[in-house]
Amino acid sequence: MNVVDLRKIKNSIFNYKELDLDIKNDLDLQIYNNFRNKEVEFINQLKGSFAFLYDDNVNNVIFAVRDWIGEVPLHYIVKEESIYFANFIEDLRDNVPGYKYDDVVALNRSELLVIDKKKGIIEKKLYYNFNQEDISAEHQNIEKIALDIHDRLLESTKLRFDYFNKKEQAVLLSGGIDSMSVAYFVSLFDKNIPAYTLQIGDNESTDVIRARMIAKHFGLEHRIIKVPKDRVLACIDRSIESSEIFHLYNVFCAIGMDLMAETLKNDGILYVHTGEGGNECFGDYYDWIIYDEKTNRKKILQTTSEDFKTPLGREAYVWGNLVAEKKGRYNAQLGSGLGKHGGSRMYKPMYKKGITLLSPYFDKKIMKILTNISVDTLKNIGGKPGFMSLAFKKETEEGKIPKEFFDVKKIRLQDASEDGAGDGLTETLLRSGYDQKKIIELFNNIFQADVKERQHLKETILVKEDNL
Numbered sequence: 001m002n003v004v005d006l007r008k009i010k011n012s013i014f015n016y017k018e019l020d021l022d023i024k025n026d027l028d029l030q031i032y033n034n035f036r037n038k039e040v041e042f043i044n045q046l047k048g049s050f051a052f053l054y055d056d057n058v059n060n061v062i063f064a065v066r067d068w069i070g071e072v073p074l075h076y077i078v079k080e081e082s083i084y085f086a087n088f089i090e091d092l093r094d095n096v097p098g099y100k101y102d103d104v105v106a107l108n109r110s111e112l113l114v115i116d117k118k119k120g121i122i123e124k125k126l127y128y129n130f131n132q133e134d135i136s137a138e139h140q141n142i143e144k145i146a147l148d149i150h151d152r153l154l155e156s157t158k159l160r161f162d163y164f165n166k167k168e169q170a171v172l173l174s175g176g177i178d179s180m181s182v183a184y185f186v187s188l189f190d191k192n193i194p195a196y197t198l199q200i201g202d203n204e205s206t207d208v209i210r211a212r213m214i215a216k217h218f219g220l221e222h223r224i225i226k227v228p229k230d231r232v233l234a235c236i237d238r239s240i241e242s243s244e245i246f247h248l249y250n251v252f253c254a255i256g257m258d259l260m261a262e263t264l265k266n267d268g269i270l271y272v273h274t275g276e277g278g279n280e281c282f283g284d285y286y287d288w289i290i291y292d293e294k295t296n297r298k299k300i301l302q303t304t305s306e307d308f309k310t311p312l313g314r315e316a317y318v319w320g321n322l323v324a325e326k327k328g329r330y331n332a333q334l335g336s337g338l339g340k341h342g343g344s345r346m347y348k349p350m351y352k353k354g355i356t357l358l359s360p361y362f363d364k365k366i367m368k369i370l371t372n373i374s375v376d377t378l379k380n381i382g383g384k385p386g387f388m389s390l391a392f393k394k395e396t397e398e399g400k401i402p403k404e405f406f407d408v409k410k411i412r413l414q415d416a417s418e419d420g421a422g423d424g425l426t427e428t429l430l431r432s433g434y435d436q437k438k439i440i441e442l443f444n445n446i447f448q449a450d451v452k453e454r455q456h457l458k459e460t461i462l463v464k465e466d467n468l
């Protein structure tokens with residue numbers, strides 16, 4: 001079997017020194033050799049964002065593996081005597097003879113693929129199972145957990161900060177708690193790191209105002225990326241192609257990332273810290289509601305399932321749902337969990353501009369601990385704002401972080417504000433007729449696909465054994 005490697009994304013291993021890896025030489029070969037000697041034990045030790053591939057012509061074996069949560073995308077198509085690998089579906093579409101969207105397969109998060117080229121045997125297995133991760137934290141002591149998360153986030157941010165050239169780094173500051181916490185830690189390392197916030201139209205949203213306050217307090221230069229509404233409408237097709245996803249809320253978010261990526265690249269920014277992952281861990285999402293001017297009523301675009309108040313539901317959104325996967329109820333082209341959603345709406349638009357997102361929340365222990373805090377416990381302490389206030393209690397007492405920075409009910413990047421004032425991506429796009437049906441139509445045209453509008457696009461549904 002012939003291997004065609006169309007990958008474009010550079011892999012990053014933050015703990016390369018302790019694993020005795022030479023990041024200046026062929027990492028694919030080093031990872032493969034270590035896997036042969038130590039198997040999944042070695043792969044589980046890797047901290048970073050990666051999608052490795054090695055064609056072992058001596059032993060006639062093809063080896064591929066992806067990071068635990070799916071930060072780096074990896075897709076493939078098997079065609080006759082060849083197998084094509086690419087970070088982007090776009091490259092498979094443009095390079096595979098007889099390409100069909102239905103033939104595209106995502107190497108899923110935490111997945112390892114071994115192909116025997118002689119026997120034609122494909123072995124797929126998980127080298128890591130987030131659902132079975134053993135956590136030592138005692139959830140009865142919420143104050144202790146909060147302080148532990150504080151220290152883990154600090155370490156996770158530092159790992160990423162130290163790995164890349166600091167002159168090429170920045171922070172995405174949305175005004176929410178998650179990005180605020182990351183911006184605070186980055187400001188401890190270097191106050192010359194700029195913070196970027198997206199603004200749609202001429203009016204400053206509550207998010208922009210809050211982000212400015214945060215940047216000023218932490219001593220970071222604040223750069224507002226102002227985007228006129230006509231520019232938003234002009235890049236819809238491009239953003240669908242860059243994100244390679246069709247869910248309405250993901251596409252709307254991807255448009256924002258696409259627009260920001262242009263400015264970041266022009267400013268020489270290649271590595272951007274973000275608070276991605278925090279909302280999913282806490283189940284901190286709400287029904288997606290807009291104001292319908294035609295009916296003068298509120299309209300629900302997407303309902304958030306009650307299941308996401310449970311650890312099982314939050315784990316499914318973070319990492320994936322194995323029950324659903326076994327039943328074929330997941331997206332074979334995009335994979336599962338945040339590798340599917342966050343990977344498409346945020347990471348791909350940035351990667352395609354040569355920019356790498358850095359998400360400190362994407363740490364196994366951090367996400368496992370947070371997703372398993374019960375809804376009752378969260379309710380008793382005031383939800384995510386209450387928990388993060390406990391985590392940064394020392395900083396608030398010392399005046400390093402004002403208490404009001406935690407008093408936030410941030411919805412989504414694409415909504416621009418808590419009250420849906422009308423200047424966000426959502427309002428701008430919906431007013432111009434870009435609903436779910438239209439987005440799917442555009443997606444199908446771009447990727448030669450036949451995606452249908454289904455109920456799960458309007459409501460998050462947790463698939464369990466008892467409802468299959």
